[in-house]
Amino acid sequence: MEEKSMRGPRIELVGNRSVIIDGCDGIIDYDENKVAVRLGRITANITGHSMRLRVLTENTAIIDGYIHAVEYT
Amino acid sequence: MVSKIFHWLTGYACFEIEGQTARFLNVAVKSNLQMWNIRRKNEKSVGYIRANQYKKLRAISKRCSTKLRCRYKRGLPFYTYRFSRRKGLFLGTVMGIVLYFFLSGFIWNVEVNGLESLTQAQVREAAKQIGVYEGASQKNFNAAAAAVEMKVKIPEISWVSFNTDGCTVQIEIKEAEEKPEMELGDTPSNIIAEKEGVIVHIEAQTGMKKVDIGDVVEKGQLLITGIYSENLSPYIQKKAPVKSYVLKARGSVIAETVRNYEVEVPRIKEIEVETGEKTNSYLLFFGIKIPLGFLTTVEDNTRVYEEVNMLHLLGKEIPIGIRKENYVFVEKEQKELTEEEMKKAALYQLRARQKRELDESAKIMEESFEYEMTETGCRLKTICRLQEEIGIQEEVLWNITDSDGVFYQ
Numbered sequence: 513m514e515e516k517s518m519r520g521p522r523i524e525l526v527g528n529r530s531v532i533i534d535g536c537d538g539i540i541d542y543d544e545n546k547v548a549v550r551l552g553r554i555t556a557n558i559t560g561h562s563m564r565l566r567v568l569t570e571n572t573a574i575i576d577g578y579i580h581a582v583e584y585t
Numbered sequence: 586m587v588s589k590i591f592h593w594l595t596g597y598a599c600f601e602i603e604g605q606t607a608r609f610l611n612v613a614v615k616s617n618l619q620m621w622n623i624r625r626k627n628e629k630s631v632g633y634i635r636a637n638q639y640k641k642l643r644a645i646s647k648r649c650s651t652k653l654r655c656r657y658k659r660g661l662p663f664y665t666y667r668f669s670r671r672k673g674l675f676l677g678t679v680m681g682i683v684l685y686f687f688l689s690g691f692i693w694n695v696e697v698n699g700l701e702s703l704t705q706a707q708v709r710e711a712a713k714q715i716g717v718y719e720g721a722s723q724k725n726f727n728a729a730a731a732a733v734e735m736k737v738k739i740p741e742i743s744w745v746s747f748n749t750d751g752c753t754v755q756i757e758i759k760e761a762e763e764k765p766e767m768e769l770g771d772t773p774s775n776i777i778a779e780k781e782g783v784i785v786h787i788e789a790q791t792g793m794k795k796v797d798i799g800d801v802v803e804k805g806q807l808l809i810t811g812i813y814s815e816n817l818s819p820y821i822q823k824k825a826p827v828k829s830y831v832l833k834a835r836g837s838v839i840a841e842t843v844r845n846y847e848v849e850v851p852r853i854k855e856i857e858v859e860t861g862e863k864t865n866s867y868l869l870f871f872g873i874k875i876p877l878g879f880l881t882t883v884e885d886n887t888r889v890y891e892e893v894n895m896l897h898l899l900g901k902e903i904p905i906g907i908r909k910e911n912y913v914f915v916e917k918e919q920k921e922l923t924e925e926e927m928k929k930a931a932l933y934q935l936r937a938r939q940k941r942e943l944d945e946s947a948k949i950m951e952e953s954f955e956y957e958m959t960e961t962g963c964r965l966k967t968i969c970r971l972q973e974e975i976g977i978q979e980e981v982l983w984n985i986t987d988s989d990g991v992f993y994q
Contacts (some may be wrong), residue, residue, distance in 0.1 A: 538615075
């Protein structure tokens with residue numbers, strides 16, 4: 513059986529302190545307790561507290577802070 | 586850490602955004618602007634951007650209807666910009682640093698420790714000859730080679746070490762102890778009297794004494810003999826074995842002797858009179874001697890006194906100072922001495938002669954002085970009664986014959 517290649521945005525969680533998002537299309541909303549990121553057709557809502565955007569480029573975002581949950585909508 | 590250093594080297598600005606932050610950030614990143622550490626502070630967002638990209642944020646801020654404010658700018662470009670307007674200060678700083686590193690390649694202080702009988706001047710002069718002096722370059726300085734050369738220059742040194750501490754060279758010295766006089770051989774000898782006298786003390790370390798305290802001895806008389814025999818068991822009445830000794834006599838014989846002295850001093854004395862004084866001053870600057878003012882030429886019959894005053898900084902001597910050479914011009918004149926002056930000079934001459942002729946251990950018990958004034962000067966006659974060492978070694982020519990009558994010496 514052929515495996516389907518996994519393309520599209522990539523989210524990497526490092527413990528509950530850091531989230532690395534590759535392939536994001538932009539920031540929808542940004543707050544200390546919530547960051548909403550557009551990933552093509554879906555949106556990733558990262559909730560937590562004391563969060564900050566450590567790095568933000570055209571396709572990549574690294575979010576630091578205390579992460580409680582990652583929700584897709 | 587690396588990213589922090591990189592940002593500081595390229596320069597960065599801290600900005601503050603109020604309004605539609607998300608839209609602003611999206612437009613900014615789409616315009617290839619690199620931002621980092623963006624965080625929310627109440628209603629505003631604070632972030633960082635590279636210094637050369639900050640200007641582009643203004644246009645984006647207008648487009649997104651946000652309020653943009655620069656909180657502060659940091660980094661190397663901002664420092665160098667300040668210096669670019671003050672080139673003299675920057676140049677001076679660079680020159681100061683270069684000069685500091687250049688000057689730290691020289692020796693600026695030489696310390697000498699461990700001296701006992703040698704003088705500082707002797708050691709410093711020898712060190713100067715081997716290339717260790719204030720103002721010398723440290724580049725060619727080799728401590729081990731310098732130590733070897735120093736021992737050759739000053740044989741009285743047993744051990745020497747050169748240690749460097751920044752621009753200071755410390756010379757640690759250990760002087761050699763004088764080798765004691767060795768008595769070579771055990772040639773049989775006696776101790777005889779060098780002059781006549783009355784014995785006050787006699788001590789025979791080896792040998793047998795032939796005189797006692799209170800005896801009057803003549804010049805050449807035997808005092809301690811190195812050749813003698815003694816009974817091994819003197820208390821046994823039967824014929825006891827006799828042991829013969831052939832030794833080098835050693836000991837001390839002190840006797841009371843009489844010495845006569847006669848000294849004469851002339852009436853007319855040649856003295857030096859100072860006729861003038863001049864001073865030459867020099868500025869000493871890192872080993873260079875710079876004259877201050879016009880220099881005086883040195884003539885004959887001149888006494889020269891040198892005075893060197895070096896500056897001190899934080900308790901350490903630095904190689905900057907003033908050197909003064911005082912020239913005192915003298916002329917010879919003849920002076921007629923008074924009676925008192927002649928007596929004083931005669932006594933002084935007598936004491937100098939006694940110091941030369943008498944041993945250190947000699948003690949003068951009694952002296953009588955007789956001054957006689959003549960046309961040419963003053964004559965002093967002295968009779969001294971003193972206690973001194975009178976024993977001297979005299980070798981004995983010892984003959985040995987074997988049973989066949991062959992003679993050995």
